[in-house]
Amino acid sequence: MDRFSPTGRGTATTGGALSRRSLLRGAALGVGAAAFAPLVTACGGKGTPTGAAAKTVTFGSNAAVPQPKGAYETLFAAAGKATGLTVKPNWVDHNTFQQNISTYLQGNPDDVFNWFAGERMQFFAGQGLVSNVDDVWSSIGGNYTDAMKAQSKGADGHYYLVPFDYYPWAVFYSKSLWKSKGYQAPTTWDQYVALAKKMKGDGLIPIAFTDKDGWPAMGTFDYLNMRMNGFDFHIDLMRKGDKWNTPQVKAVFDQWRELIPYYSPGFLGLTWQDGAQQLLNGKAGMMVIGLDQIGTIFTGDKADDLAFFPFPEVNPTYGQQAVEAPIDGFMVSKSPKNQPGATKLLKYLGTAKAQQLWLGTNPADIATANGVDAAKYTAPQNAAVKLIASARNLSQFMDRDTRPDFADPVMLPAIQKFLNDPGDIGSILSNVDKQAKSIWSSGS
Template identity: 75%
Template sequence: MAQPSAANRQSTLAAPDTIAQPFSRRSLLRGALMATGALAVPSFLTGCSSSSGGSGGGKTVSIGSNAAIPEPKGAYQTLFNQVQQTTGLTVNVNWVDHNTFQQNITTYLQGNPQDVFSWFAGERMQFFAAQGLLSNVDDVWAKIGANYTDAMKAQSKGADGHYYFVPFDYYPWAVYYSKSLWASKGYTAPTTWDDFIALAKKMKGDGLIPMAFTDKDGWPAMGTFDYLNMRINGYDFHIDLMRNGTKWNTPQVKAVFDQWRELIPYYSPGFLGLTWQEGAQQLLNKQAGMMVLGLDQIGTIFTGAQADDLGFFAFPEINPTYGQDSVEAPIDGFMMSRSPKNKAGAQSVLEYLGTAAAQQLWLGSNPADIATASGVDTTKYTAPQAASVQLIQGAKHLSQFMDRDTRPDFADPVMLPAIQQFLNNPDGAAGILSNIDKQAKTIWASNG
């Protein structure tokens, strides 16, 4: 399902089933405007279903899906067909592209949403739970709880301790590369920052773009910030920064941007004008040596026979105190609206979606993610999927991604343009951090 968040993450549509330009994630500013009535909600992001029939009660359950593009829509259609067979319910799906769904989520939830809908774990879930826009799904978890680890359970709860989220899939962010290119050049994966920079220099000397970095859409750079901050200042500092909005104008965060400056000379030429797809193609075409991205994105570029050529390593250690103990692993899943027309049916659908069988079926058509439930046959995973499981299970901490770990009215409206401003003018970091700090304090003070 994308980050980011999601994800999240691949393409945007002007209307259901109509492909348009790459997803930008500039969602929350527009969402805030719509909450005040400044923008209208598109007619297709309402309680009506794109399938025949109404949401109703009894044997019909409505689902709001953010997967209108051909893939992963096809994988979800297969899944929802199986939902009908397994539960005996009629499932009506409102297909909306990811970007439009995310941009309009606040007004959608305040209006007449579907019974069940796609969304993300982390602060993005807790934010709406705290506003009373969701139904808790404690009864669902009473049946699916054995399928999940304690870490997944924690990611599915609101601040009040109730469950509001059923995890479905997730994926790591890491440093990706072409195995065959690396084998031909004799490169080995670095574990420390010094080795990372030395490898980038070697790649540049070999005529490669060391880092396929692109940030036209703004959100891809957030993953690099998150890793730099967790590697330098630790997971606890990072999450505190995301959740509380304090400490932005501090030596700790300044150190993140200072470290980042070392990478910029190794980035793709014109990176602020390139989409992540263009960067991933540089990697696929062996023009670039490395790329910091999520499997959910790059796994859609390295497909078929090329999938096993996709390798990755954990973002390198900077501060030995924290090593490589944290992994960015956004979790996607499903939630229930606050007043579902068919609550019992919605619970049955969520119970099925919380099983290994459901997730395995979906992954059969969408091998760019990994399942959240235990019991999935991992022998059917691609090499990148199997390696992703090892990376995530070996982590001490899991973060969700900047635009999921912090407030929705701060991530995109403030941080997205601020990071782009820094990347365009690294010498202006001090002023940028001062401005971020002022905006953060205003947002947290005015909204609680």
């Protein structure tokens, strides 16, 4: 998960403090729950609206931060002119939105809402909490590749998501800093560790790693698992939950332990924005993060100073074939108040024109629709397109590839426990395995 994190795709991301993932997890039970209240009381009720209601579409947004909120406001204004609709957004921070999504969808949700591809989409489609959008796809299908179409379907073959933007996770750095130090991008694990040692010797924080909000570390786990055990093993682990207490997964944590001495001091008390500032200010050399997050920090004349390389190879069998590339998009609630309006809005949002407009004020992602003018992309955006195009497999991020009742409640604290005391991982994985088997066996 996401989203992935425009400033959060910050505190708001599943969060960002106002980043893509963040009111802190604890806040979701207190202040966060209160902040989510407007969503829970949003208007629903399927029917054929008349009068002003027929021209209003309510929109549950997880973007209550300066950006991408500003980009969405620009987008909604343009959508109004193009469709004759009034989009009424219900702004909620990303973390609170994600942690309360089940309650939201079972209450009175908005007509349309932000959500993610992968298991997160499949989960709610399977529970019957969302509407299929086949009628939208009959109009926008020609705008998307077959791969993007596949990411938008439920297990029943119906479409449930209109993809809007996506972005890669990689190892980001400042080009100007690297040029001044003469650093070269590593491709293998040994080269990566050697570079971290060199950076530490140069007085830098080698890897700007921060995990106060829990989710950023998931990206490192995903890459290590895919690099060591392969994409198929990783996806099976995420979707079936039956191999957590195995030598393969234990090896991932053993490998990870080698990086911890090169992480930001006090990383469990730092947000991803803190780490991004370390990178921006030349205090850190590298950061494993998504373009969706870091792209909101390297802006203006700093935008093209941002560069990245793929997470290094660990096992030559799998090389660097897999890329973490979360897809964000829109879904329709089970009983929208304005079904025709929701369909009309999504037909507009599924176009290159709409996505280009949004990216013009939020250059931290890349468009999902065909036909966007890549000449208007920043250097990091163009590099992101090439990285994703070169991938043999795409993952969606742990909190999107696995069940929502497993990712945050089980894996987030388990990884933080390991990072806080990186000793024997055996007891942690034994506990994760027991919880996973219980969750999957419940069948819910």
